[in-house]
Amino acid sequence: MGKTLFEKIWNEHVITAREDGDVLLYIDRHLIHDLHFRAFGMLKAKGLKIREPDKLYGTPDHSIPTTAKVLQDIPEGEMRQTVEELENYAEEFGFTHFSMTDDRHGIVHVVGPEQGITLPGITLACGDSHTSTHGALGCISFGIGATEVQHLLATQSLWFRKPKTMRISIEGRLGFGVSGKDVILAIIRKISAAGGTGYAIEYAGPAIEALSMEGRMTVCNMSIEAGARSGIIAPDDTTFDYCHGLPYAPKGERWDEAIAYWRTLPSDEDARFDKEVTLDGDAIAPMVTWGNSPQWALPVTEVIPDPAGEADPLVRADMVATLEYMDLKPGMPLSDITVDTVFIGACTNSRIEDMRAAAAVAKGRRAQVRTLVVPGSGLVKKQAEAEGLDRIFTEAGMEWREPGCSMCAAMNGDMLAPGERSASTSNRNFRGRQGLDSRTHLVSPAMAAAASVTGKFTDVRTLVEEV
Amino acid sequence: MAGKKGLKPFKTFASAAVPIDIANCDTDQIIPARFLRRPGTDPDYPKYLFHDLRFNADGSEKDFIYNKEPYRGGRIFVADMNWGCGSSRENAVTALAANGVRSVIAPSFGDIHYSNCIKNGVLPVRLPSADCETLRRQLHEGPGAEIAIDLDAQSLTGPDQTTYTFEIDAFDKHRLLNGLDEIGLTMEFEDEITRFTERYTAKHRWAS
Numbered sequence: 001m002g003k004t005l006f007e008k009i010w011n012e013h014v015i016t017a018r019e020d021g022d023v024l025l026y027i028d029r030h031l032i033h034d035l036h037f038r039a040f041g042m043l044k045a046k047g048l049k050i051r052e053p054d055k056l057y058g059t060p061d062h063s064i065p066t067t068a069k070v071l072q073d074i075p076e077g078e079m080r081q082t083v084e085e086l087e088n089y090a091e092e093f094g095f096t097h098f099s100m101t102d103d104r105h106g107i108v109h110v111v112g113p114e115q116g117i118t119l120p121g122i123t124l125a126c127g128d129s130h131t132s133t134h135g136a137l138g139c140i141s142f143g144i145g146a147t148e149v150q151h152l153l154a155t156q157s158l159w160f161r162k163p164k165t166m167r168i169s170i171e172g173r174l175g176f177g178v179s180g181k182d183v184i185l186a187i188i189r190k191i192s193a194a195g196g197t198g199y200a201i202e203y204a205g206p207a208i209e210a211l212s213m214e215g216r217m218t219v220c221n222m223s224i225e226a227g228a229r230s231g232i233i234a235p236d237d238t239t240f241d242y243c244h245g246l247p248y249a250p251k252g253e254r255w256d257e258a259i260a261y262w263r264t265l266p267s268d269e270d271a272r273f274d275k276e277v278t279l280d281g282d283a284i285a286p287m288v289t290w291g292n293s294p295q296w297a298l299p300v301t302e303v304i305p306d307p308a309g310e311a312d313p314l315v316r317a318d319m320v321a322t323l324e325y326m327d328l329k330p331g332m333p334l335s336d337i338t339v340d341t342v343f344i345g346a347c348t349n350s351r352i353e354d355m356r357a358a359a360a361v362a363k364g365r366r367a368q369v370r371t372l373v374v375p376g377s378g379l380v381k382k383q384a385e386a387e388g389l390d391r392i393f394t395e396a397g398m399e400w401r402e403p404g405c406s407m408c409a410a411m412n413g414d415m416l417a418p419g420e421r422s423a424s425t426s427n428r429n430f431r432g433r434q435g436l437d438s439r440t441h442l443v444s445p446a447m448a449a450a451a452s453v454t455g456k457f458t459d460v461r462t463l464v465e466e467v
Numbered sequence: 468m469a470g471k472k473g474l475k476p477f478k479t480f481a482s483a484a485v486p487i488d489i490a491n492c493d494t495d496q497i498i499p500a501r502f503l504r505r506p507g508t509d510p511d512y513p514k515y516l517f518h519d520l521r522f523n524a525d526g527s528e529k530d531f532i533y534n535k536e537p538y539r540g541g542r543i544f545v546a547d548m549n550w551g552c553g554s555s556r557e558n559a560v561t562a563l564a565a566n567g568v569r570s571v572i573a574p575s576f577g578d579i580h581y582s583n584c585i586k587n588g589v590l591p592v593r594l595p596s597a598d599c600e601t602l603r604r605q606l607h608e609g610p611g612a613e614i615a616i617d618l619d620a621q622s623l624t625g626p627d628q629t630t631y632t633f634e635i636d637a638f639d640k641h642r643l644l645n646g647l648d649e650i651g652l653t654m655e656f657e658d659e660i661t662r663f664t665e666r667y668t669a670k671h672r673w674a675s
C-alpha cells in the first residue's frame with residue numbers, strides 16, 4: 001500500500017520506536033519566541049545544554065509593542081524583560097536570533113518560511129500551537145508545550161504517537177473575493193473545532209494547489225483551530241519557487257538533491273487516509289465568524305442562526321451563551337453587524353499577499369473605524385512599503401505598525417476595550433482573546449479592509465471589481 | 468525502561484469533583500494570555516485559573532461554579548468536549564496544578580493540552596460524552612460528591628459508585644504511574660540519537 005506525504009516524512013525521522021507505538025522523532029528545526037525565554041534558565045538549572053544550537057532560531061513577537069522599534073521603546077517590566085531575556089540567552093547559548101532591530105524579525109510563523117528555515121520534507125516544532133502553519137511548505141510541523149520545548153532543546157527530539165491521517169480535498173476553483181482564510185473557516189465550520197483532533201490533516205485538491213504559498217500558510221495555520229496539531233500540503237513547483245534562493249535554503253548541488261527528494265514526497269495514488277473530507281471550492285463564499293469558536297463561521301450573506309433550531313441541547317446551550325457574550329440576536333444578517341476596530345495582521349494573515357489584498361480594498365477609501373495594519377515581519381513591512389501599500393493604508397486613515405503578534409493575543413498593549421467588537425484577520429475568536437470582554441469576528445484581509453471602510457461586515461465582492 | 472523520577476507519581480486519586488459545563492473550553496479561558504509571562508512560582512498562580520470567568524475587573528467574584536463551596540476545593544474536573552483546545556500554553560496545566568487539580572475528565576481534549584497534562588502529572592481521562600454528562604449532572608445534584616480514579620486499573624468510580632473504564636496510551640500511563648522525567652528518560656537513548664543524526668545528516672545533506 002502506498003504512503004501518505006505525512007507518513008513518508010514521519011518514517012524518515014524515527015530515531016527509535018517503542019513496542020507500544022510511541023516513537024522518538026528527530027526534529028530538524030526548532031523555532032522559539034519570547035514567551036519561552038524561561039526554558040533556558042530551566043535547562044541551566046538541570047545542568048543541561050542545547051544539543052544542536054544551530055537548529056534553533058529565535059525571534060521576539062508576542063511581547064513587542066507595534067510602536068516600538070528598539071528594546072528601549074518597550075515599557076519596562078515583564079514585556080521588555082521577556083524580549084530582552086530571549087536575546088540574552090541567544091547570545092549565551094549561541095543560537096540564531098533575529099532581534100527587534102533586524103529586518104528579519106517578526107512573527108515566528110512568518111519568519112521561518114520567509115528565511116528558508118522551514119523547508120519541505122523536514123520536521124519542525126515550536127512552542128506555539130500555530131506551528132501548523134509551516135506544513136504549507138510540505139513538512140511536518142507541530143506546536144509543543146513548554147516541557148516539550150525543554151526536551152527538544154536538550155535532545156533535538158520529541159516523543160510522539162503517530163496521529164491518524166485525514167485528507168481534506170477542496171475541489172473546483174475558488175471564486176473571486178474568496179481566499180485561503182475563507183477556505184479554512186469553511187472547513188472548520190464543516191468538521192468542527194474538534195473534527196481534526198488526533199489527526200494530521202493533508203489539504204489537497206485543485207483549489208489548494210491553485211493557492212499561493214501565502215494562501216496555503218493561512219489554511220495550514222488554522223489546522224489547530226480544527227483540533228489538528230499539524231496540517232500539510234504536498235510540495236510542488238509553487239513551493240520550490242518560493243523556497244529557491246531564500247537565505248537558509250540549500251544552495252547549488254544540495255538544492256538539486258533536495259528537489260529530487262522533495263519530488264518523491266507527495267502522497268502515493270494508493271495511499272489510504274483514515275478519513276477523507278471533500279468540499280466544493282466553488283461554493284465557498286467570504287466567511288465571517290459570529291461566535292467564540294472558529295467553527296461558528298458563516299458566509300457573509302447569511303444571518304445569525306437561531307439556537308432554537310439546534311437539536312443537541314449542549315450545542316444549543318453553547319450557542320445561547322455565545323450569542324449573549326457576542327451581543328448578537330438570532331436572525332440578524334451578518335452584514336448588519338457594525339465593528340469598532342479592525343485588525344489586519346497575525347500569523348494567519350500578515351504576509352505580503354495579505355497586505356496587498358487589504359490594500360486593494362482600502363485604496364481610495366476611508367477607514368470608518370480604528371484600523372491597525374500590522375505586517376508579520378520586518379521584511380514584509382519593507383516589501384509593502386516598497387510597493388506603496390503603507391501609503392494606501394495611511395491615506396485611508398489606517399495605522400501602519402511595526403511587526404509582531406499585536407492584537408491577535410493582545411499581550412503587547414494592542415487590545416480592544418471591554419465590549420468592543422472587531423473584524424480581525426487573526427485565528428482565534430475566543431472570549432477575551434483580544435482583551436477582557438472583547439468580541440472578535442474572524443475574517444480574511446479583504447473582508448477586514450471592507451469592514452474598515454464601511455464600518456460593518458460587507459461582502460467584499462460588492463466593493464471591488466473582478467479583474 | 469528506567470528513567471529518572473521527576474514528577475509526583477499518579478497511582479490512585481480521589482477528590483470532590485467539579486462539573487465544568489463549557490464546550491470547547493479553550494486554554495485562553497483556563498488562563499488568560501496576560502498571565503503567561505509570570506513565573507510558575509508566582510504565589511498568585513492559583514487565581515489565574517479561569518481568571519476571567521471567576522473574577523470581575525475589580526477582583527470581586529463572579530457567579531462561577533469553581534468559586535462556590537463545596538466545589539471550590541475540588542481537585543478533579545469533569546468537563547465537556549474539546550477541553551483545552553487552542554493555545555499550546557502549558558501555563559494552563561500550571562494553573563490547574565497550582566490549585567491541586569490532578570485529573571480532568573472530558574469527552575475529548577485539545578491534543579497539545581492533553582500531552583501537556585501528561586507531562587505535568589495531571590491525568591487527562593477520556594470518557595464518552597454521555598458518561599461525562601451523567602457525571603456532571605450527578606455533581607450538580609450532589610455538590611461535593613467524590614470521584615475516585617485508579618490509573619493502574621484504568622478505571623474511575625463516580626458519585627453513585629458506578630465504575631467506568633478508560634483507555635490511555637501505555638507510554639503515557641507508564642510515565643504517570645512512575646512520575647518519570649522525560650528528558651532523563653530520553654537521555655538513555657543518547658547513542659541512538661547520535662547514530663540517527665549521523666545517518667540522517669549523511670543522507671539528507673540539504674537538511675543541515
Ligand code: SF4
Nearest residue numbers: 130346347405408409
Ligand atoms: S500572531 Fe497570534 S496566533 Fe500567531 S503566534 Fe502570534 S499570538 Fe500566536
